[in-house]
Amino acid sequence: MKRTVFIFLLSLIMTQNTFSQKKIWDESETGKEERLEWWTDARFGMFIHWGLYAQAARHEWVKSTEHLTNEEYDKYFEIFNPDLFNPYEWAKKAKAAGMKYAVITSKHHEGFCMFDSEYTDYKVTNTPYGKDIIKEWVDAFRAEGLRIGFYYSLLDWHHPDYTIDVSHPQTPEKQTKEEYAKLNKNRDMAVYREYLKNQVREILSNYGKIDILWLDYSFPMEFGKDRDDWGSVELLKMVRELQPGIIVNDRLDLKEYEGGWDFTGAEQYKVQKWPEIDGKKVPWETCQTLADSWGYYRDEYTWKDNRQLLGLLIESVSKGGNVLLNVGPTARGYIDYRANSALDKVGEWMKYNSRSIYGCTEAPEDFDAPANTVLTYNPETKRLYIHLIDYPTRHLVLHGYKDKLKYVQFLHDASEISILEPSGHFQPKTEQNDITLLLPVVKPNVEIPVIEVFLK
Ligand code: GLC
DSSP: OHHHHHHHHHHHHHHHHHHHHTBOOOOOHHHHHHHHHHHHHHOEEEEEOOSTHHHHTBOTTHHHHTTOOHHHHHHHHHHOOOTTOOHHHHHHHHHHTTOOEEEEEEEOTTOOBSSOOTTOSOBGGGSTTOSOHHHHHHHHHHHTTOEEEEEEESOOSSOTTSOOOTTSTTOOSSOOHHHHHHHTTTOOHHHHHHHHHHHHHHHHHSSSOOOEEEEEOOBOSTTOBOHHHHTHHHHHHHHHHHOTTOEEOSOSSOTTSBTSOSOEEEESSOOSSOOEETTEEOOEEEEEOSSSOSSOBTTOOOOOOHHHHHHHHHHHHHTTEEEEEEEOOOTTSOOOHHHHHHHHHHHHHHHHHGGGTTTOBOOOTTSOOOTTEEEEEETTTTEEEEEESSOOSSEEEETTOTTTEEEEEETTTOOBOEEOOOOSSSSOOOOTTOEEEEOOSSOOSSSSOEEEEEEO
16 A cells, blocks of 8 residues: 555656746636737738849759759848838738738748848848848838737758758758768867757847747758757747747747647648647647749749638638738838738728737627628627628528627628518528528628627
8 A cells, every 4th residue: 555655656756857947937727817918819921932033033952952052042141132122011911911911931941041140141131131131120110010929940051060950951862870970070060059049049139028939940850850959948948038928939849848849830721620629729820922932933824812812811700710821022022012912901801800800709609690601700799790701692591699689780881780680581490599691692802701790
């Protein structure tokens, strides 16, 4: 008996030990909810991928996919000069599109720094442009009242100590240990790890309050990189010390660490339902491009249309998530006509319908979504939003809503929607607690009309 008690206590101590080893940040659940509140309310942000690759204009991975050497890639560094860059214009566009926050690439995988760093010469202030783009960008976006985020690439295809791995431009043709060892003989990840930490410290110290940090990415596999390569635990501890309110994504390979991430991501896909970890719904964001590539791609033809983009936003909110929609500005510094037109159209819809997005989330389970509709819900105002993805012909039956609703209107023009009194003829058969809305035959002049239901 005594022995069992002893073993039990021992195992308790051991689990607590491993548990505390796996803790990065001490915070209660409500503490975290409060820290993330502005972000979960905001729902919609702008992602900006901008770097030297904008000049190649054929994907931000061009250095890797075309196996370019530093020397071959240098031509972009030598001429980088975005003479039409006006971050105030960008910020206005983001705001007009209904976005509440923005995340910009301070360094992408190519290793080029868009900020003035003490630790490298490979930075924007050494190009013909000569100014710290990140500083200019932060000032402008803050002035428009947008929240600020930095993307920072953990990968670095320029740093001489960053070891060559599967995604590196100089990855060997034969993927063997010997080949990698040969190539990496003079490279030392410990030196790069220090560099990475120093640079993250810089971007989190030199630009005031930073709301989001987007670190990209880990690939724990053979000839890949994981949390030990980045020194993720130490790195994140430093991040939290420098910016206690910051919100961090989940690509540091610290999924099983308490406080190792704030939200999870869905890159370029729609989730089927609200993502859960250990049976609990977690904060999440889908990042998505307008066309295929993140950086500016001149000859791109795979642009998502307005309906697809709105559908993405509405569906994400209906499952409790955020959307970070990407633009890849040109190397002259402006957002091109295709991206502009996409943002304008989203903005047109948001101008009249954003009430169904901001502060909204998944609807309570007892609300049934009629066919071809998507629901969102604002728990503060107790309003339910029915998005009419496919506009119905006159009638919309709301099953089981009768006791719950006070008033119904279109969101875009606050015009009342009548409730049909059952009379038996020429109207859908309903059950006792159903309600039938009488809609105008002609679809309102809105891409996806929204019905706003005031609940009791
Ligand atoms: C991937 C890509 C990268 C892009 C990012 C955005 O990690 O490597 O090019 O920046 O996704 O989520």
